[in-house]
Amino acid sequence: MIQYPKELPSPLREGYGFTPVSPLLRTKTQTGRAIQRRKYSSVPTEAAVSWVFNSSEAQLFESWFEEVLISGSKWFECELRTPQGLMPYRARFIDIYSGPKLFGVDHWRFTADFELFERPILLGGWAVYAPEFIAGMNIFDIAMNFDWPEFQEHQQPLLTESGQQLLTEAGEVILV
Structure with a gap:
């Protein structure tokens, strides 16, 4: 092109x-x-x-x-x-x-x-299934980038109701 x-x-x-x-x-x-x-x-x-x-x-x-x-x-x-x-x-x-x-x-x-060639619009069903994500995408983006678990200083393992640690399929502990 x-x-x-x-x-x-x-x-x-x-x-x-x-x-x-x-x-x-x-x-x-x-x-x-x-x-x-x-x-x-x-x-x-x-x-x-x-x-x-x-x-x-x-x-x-x-x-x-x-x-x-x-x-x-x-x-x-x-x-x-x-x-x-x-x-x-x-x-x-x-x-x-x-x-x-x-x-x-x-x-x-x-x-x-x-x-x-194409209309510059958001496609993929977002307006049908998740219009609130489109309307609030700026807030969502700020929240995800500010509070994303990987950026927190002290991460804790994610626990089930019985107190067991949740693991990924690879056996790694999920931290939050």
Whole structure:
């Protein structure tokens, strides 16, 4: 997979955002109501991005777009910030970028729209089976990293109700 050049900065926050493509099919009926269903289970998301490059970064960006991505037609992997955090996504340019536009003394502004191969959402049943973990994930993360047993100074063996130590399958004592 082609990689976004590590020598180039990430997109700016200004104007940065996502627009998912609708997976729905809606059909109006004669009664005035509509029937709606999911037409696709996997749809792309469009991302609006912009950059400010110095002259050498601008040259690299334009050359990479033309020669590596073959005028922007190839898919590539780049790190983008979404509600999931900063993660790698498979993307391609929807059309040619806009720019370069002179910005300041020796910087150049570029804007473009990406197509992300998949919607950047949390999958795996979390919203169905454990929505409270999603809603409280920041608290959970802090609690687990602060109170995790391996980081406590004085660990005690985990005991059953009868006072016996619990062991792993390998015969090691479980400490808490």
